[in-house]
Amino acid sequence: MYSLRQKIVRTAGDRGTSLLEVLASMVIVVLVVQLTYIIVFSTSQITRSGDITAASYYATALIEAIKAEGIDSGSYQFDKDNSFNGIKPPKGMAAQVTITPVDGQPFLFLIEISVNWIESGQTKELEMSSIFRRDMQ
Amino acid sequence: MDGEKGITAVEVILTLSLWTIIMILLFNILFFITRGYAINVKGMDAQYSARMVVFNINRDIRSATQIELVGDEKIIIRGEENISYYQENGIVYRHGKAKIPIAEKVIVLSFSCQNNVIHYSVITGEDDYRYDLKVACSPRALLP
Numbered sequence: 164m165y166s167l168r169q170k171i172v173r174t175a176g177d178r179g180t181s182l183l184e185v186l187a188s189m190v191i192v193v194l195v196v197q198l199t200y201i202i203v204f205s206t207s208q209i210t211r212s213g214d215i216t217a218a219s220y221y222a223t224a225l226i227e228a229i230k231a232e233g234i235d236s237g238s239y240q241f242d243k244d245n246s247f248n249g250i251k252p253p254k255g256m257a258a259q260v261t262i263t264p265v266d267g268q269p270f271l272f273l274i275e276i277s278v279n280w281i282e283s284g285q286t287k288e289l290e291m292s293s294i295f296r297r298d299m300q
Numbered sequence: 301m302d303g304e305k306g307i308t309a310v311e312v313i314l315t316l317s318l319w320t321i322i323m324i325l326l327f328n329i330l331f332f333i334t335r336g337y338a339i340n341v342k343g344m345d346a347q348y349s350a351r352m353v354v355f356n357i358n359r360d361i362r363s364a365t366q367i368e369l370v371g372d373e374k375i376i377i378r379g380e381e382n383i384s385y386y387q388e389n390g391i392v393y394r395h396g397k398a399k400i401p402i403a404e405k406v407i408v409l410s411f412s413c414q415n416n417v418i419h420y421s422v423i424t425g426e427d428d429y430r431y432d433l434k435v436a437c438s439p440r441a442l443l444p
Binding site for chain 1: 336337339343344350412414419431436437
């Protein structure tokens with residue numbers, strides 16, 4: 164007479180799995196996981212590079228417009244509802260612009276621009292600065 | 301041989317069901333990987349095209365002595381050489397002494413001008429991936 168446990172072991176464990184089978188299945192699983200990871204990782208990297216390019220051109224556009232238009236010293240916030248000189252920020256981005264006079268240089272002004280956006284739940288930031296000359300009227 | 305058990309119909313059905321589920325999962329993963337790869341390639345192409353357009357136009361605008369917009373679709377940049385940029389059938393051309401295609405898969409290229417600053421927008425890509433760059437650039441020679 165077999166016990167219940169012995170019966171189960173007998174019927175289910177006729178052959179078992181060989182080491183080769185286990186290794187082969189592990190290789191397949193690792194390959195699939197790795198390929199998926201590569202695709203997901205490269206997608207996020209491409210999205211990030213696109214965002215950085217868009218942010219840097221947005222910051223450059225603001226600098227060009229500020230140099231041409233000339234705005235007073237101070238701190239400004241630009242976003243989709245409040246654009247400067249018709250330059251709308253890329254989707255999901257906002258910019259903080261600070262213009263300060265350069266010490267000892269009455270005609271020179273420092274423009275500091277910080278563009279922010281959210282990527283995968285994290286806030287990303289791109290900073291750019293430039294100096295422009297504005298003659299006093 | 302006599303006394304051997306063989307495989308029951310339930311076992312066959314169970315095996316086929318499991319096999320089907322595994323194959324569906326594998327094909328889904330394969331589809332996801334292939335589609336992801338294709339979208340990534342399209343994304344890189346779209347970004348590269350947009351960067352090429354911006355790089356070329358910015359370089360010529362900065363050295364321009366006079367700029368003329370023809371509607372919002374064409375820019376004529378005068379300097380050492382007269383160069384125009386426009387989009388035709390999804391390709392952006394730099395038309396100076398010769399007509400050179402500089403980027404493909406361009407959906408929109410539009411220009412406007414405010415206070416001597418040229419604003420332009422480039423949208424590249426295809427239906428399932430679009431990349432939008434908004435740029436402003438001013439000719440150095442025309443700055444006050």
